[in-house]
Amino acid sequence: xxxxxxxLPPALxxxxxxxxxxxxxxxxxxxxxxxxxxxxxxxxxxxxxVASAANQGFNSNAxxxxxxxxxxxxxxxxxxxxxxxxxxxxxxxxxxxxxxVVLTHFHADHFYxxxxxxxxxxxxxxxxxxxxxxxxGEAEARLxxxxxxxxxxxxxxxTLIQADRWLDGPVRFxxxxxxxxxxxxxxxxxxxxxTLTVEEDGVVFCGDILFAGRIPFVGNADSRRWLAAIxxxxxxxPRILVTGHGPHSSDAAADLSLTGDYLRFLREKMGRAVADxxxxxxxxxxxxxxxxxxxxxxDAANRINAYGTYLTLERESLGQ
Ligand SMILES: [Zn+2]
Numbered sequence: 001x002x003x004x005x006x007x008l009p010p011a012l013x014x015x016x017x018x019x020x021x022x023x024x025x026x027x028x029x030x031x032x033x034x035x036x037x038x039x040x041x042x043x044x045x046x047x048x049x050v051a052s053a054a055n056q057g058f059n060s061n062a063x064x065x066x067x068x069x070x071x072x073x074x075x076x077x078x079x080x081x082x083x084x085x086x087x088x089x090x091x092x093x094x095x096x097x098x099x100x101v102v103l104t105h106f107h108a109d110h111f112y113x114x115x116x117x118x119x120x121x122x123x124x125x126x127x128x129x130x131x132x133x134x135x136x137g138e139a140e141a142r143l144x145x146x147x148x149x150x151x152x153x154x155x156x157x158x159t160l161i162q163a164d165r166w167l168d169g170p171v172r173f174x175x176x177x178x179x180x181x182x183x184x185x186x187x188x189x190x191x192x193x194x195t196l197t198v199e200e201d202g203v204v205f206c207g208d209i210l211f212a213g214r215i216p217f218v219g220n221a222d223s224r225r226w227l228a229a230i231x232x233x234x235x236x237x238p239r240i241l242v243t244g245h246g247p248h249s250s251d252a253a254a255d256l257s258l259t260g261d262y263l264r265f266l267r268e269k270m271g272r273a274v275a276d277x278x279x280x281x282x283x284x285x286x287x288x289x290x291x292x293x294x295x296x297x298x299d300a301a302n303r304i305n306a307y308g309t310y311l312t313l314e315r316e317s318l319g320q
Pocket of ligand 1: 105107189190208244
């Protein structure tokens with residue numbers, strides 16, 4: 001984009017710069033209104049569907065817990081401007097220090113907003129399996145895609161922030177009279193999935209283990225372990241589930257079942273195709289997707305989910 005701007009005549013360059021400045025100002029001023037789900041817990045809810053320049057990258061949820069001493073934040077949204085907007089929204093409810101941000105996983109729509117929280121001294125916690133995301137080059141590749149597709153909300157100045165504390169396993173901690181537990185559930189939706197439970201409120205933040213009311217992004221995730229993770233979340237007996245996408249759930253069993261049903265359906269249909277050596281394109285065309293077609297994100301995610309599952313099941317069938 002910078003090179004593109006340099007090739008423009010000076011007058012046009014000024015217009016482009018002013019337009020981008022306005023757009024950036026608009027993003028910074030985005031007004032997030034937290035929803036309260038229990039005595040101590042709030043969250044902001046992103047749009048359904050995938051991140052786009054049109055929704056300014058606001059397609060995921062982030063939450064926070066106000067204790068007697070501090071604010072514990074869960075995830076940081078998908079752009080630096082959204083992180084700022086989340087902090088502003090928190091500040092309207094509590095001026096206590098934000099000491100920790102717990103990341104459910106390192107997908108772009110959940111952690112690009114971290115700079116705002118680092119700037120106020122928060123410590124970022126995540127599971128150590130997330131280190132591989134940065135070491136493998138996957139993080140850089142995703143950042144390049146976001147700079148293209150979410151410009152100007154993600155641009156050449158956007159930098160990625162890693163955890164300050166890499167967790168080796170489950171953790172319990174208390175803060176301001178509340179008791180928290182972190183359970184490690186990955187690899188499932190991602191290698192580093194974790195949940196944060198607020199014991200007194202019966203609230204579980206489960207990240208993208210659950211996509212309430214929409215098609216999940218599966219890609220090449222390990223869907224067998226993901227199904228096990230769904231069972232593990234159910235075993236926490238949450239009163240309220242705050243998910244990574246879509247509305248929170250007061251009926252965990254029903255909402256966990258939608259994601260579980262979809263994963264089981266993908267595995268059954270693609271598994272049969274792999275066993276019968278039916279090529280993917282043919283298997284995809286022959287599958288009746290009617291049960292899921294009307295759900296948000298179906299068009300954007302279903303084919304790639306099916307393909308990823310097909311490849312996963314091929315690997316499984318070879319014992320890999
Ligand atoms: Zn995710």
